[in-house]
Amino acid sequence: MAAHDGRPVLLAGLALAAGLNSLSRPLLRHVFTRVICHSPASSLAFLPDDAIPTLTLPLDNSNLIEALMGTVAIPGVIEGVALPGAPAGCYRDGGLVDYHIDYPWPRQQGLTLFPHFTDRIIPGWFDKFLPWRHADPDRQASTILVSPSRRYLASLPGGKLPDRSDFKRHAADPAAREAIWRQATRESERLGDAFRELVATGRLGEVARPL
Numbered sequence: 001m002a003a004h005d006g007r008p009v010l011l012a013g014l015a016l017a018a019g020l021n022s023l024s025r026p027l028l029r030h031v032f033t034r035v036i037c038h039s040p041a042s043s044l045a046f047l048p049d050d051a052i053p054t055l056t057l058p059l060d061n062s063n064l065i066e067a068l069m070g071t072v073a074i075p076g077v078i079e080g081v082a083l084p085g086a087p088a089g090c091y092r093d094g095g096l097v098d099y100h101i102d103y104p105w106p107r108q109q110g111l112t113l114f115p116h117f118t119d120r121i122i123p124g125w126f127d128k129f130l131p132w133r134h135a136d137p138d139r140q141a142s143t144i145l146v147s148p149s150r151r152y153l154a155s156l157p158g159g160k161l162p163d164r165s166d167f168k169r170h171a172a173d174p175a176a177r178e179a180i181w182r183q184a185t186r187e188s189e190r191l192g193d194a195f196r197e198l199v200a201t202g203r204l205g206e207v208a209r210p211l
Helices: 007-023 025-030 064-071 125-129 150-155 165-169 174-201
Strands: 034-038 054-058 112-115 143-146
Touching: 007 025, 007 125, 150 174, 165 174
Parallel strands: 034 054, 112 143
Antiparallel strands: none
16 A cells, blocks of 8 residues: 555555554564665675565666655655666655664674764654654664754754754745754854864763763
8 A cells, every 4th residue: 555656545554554563663564665775885784684574776877866766755745766676666765664774783893873863763754653662772782873962952943953844834934944044054063063073182982972
């Protein structure tokens, strides 16, 4: 059902996925197959092990544009795509299955740097609504998460990072939206300067916290 672009059938498929996911994340295997598009040079040593069927697809000139379009194909907003070189099907926004990345990173390869916009790793999009659903601690044991603090986010206009909802919220006043985005950009530049200073002075350990 999730392969349909007809709204009633698609919404029914998404409702089924949400219900199964609330019971157990691996049950998403009954609705979705994950496809990881990757550089041909990648070893893909971090393949997930969560029972959701997973295919891999090397990127090349024949499928790069379609793969990029698939990543933004939000159900009900943008139609799914066909993906050259992959099995026939409807390819959609991968965030449905992997909203943030909760894969078993290989520890023998050192630390994994994870620049992020929040301090919470949410495995799948449906998990946004399940506060008890967290990333697997074992998978993230070697992860260094770099994210803005909640205090910083609260200091931004509206207490949040700018996002696409601002286009609706300020539809009648685009100048106000632009001003908010510019202010957030200036604050982000200050945040970046502070991070660079921590790196340059070796003081990252002073602000690091257990994930």
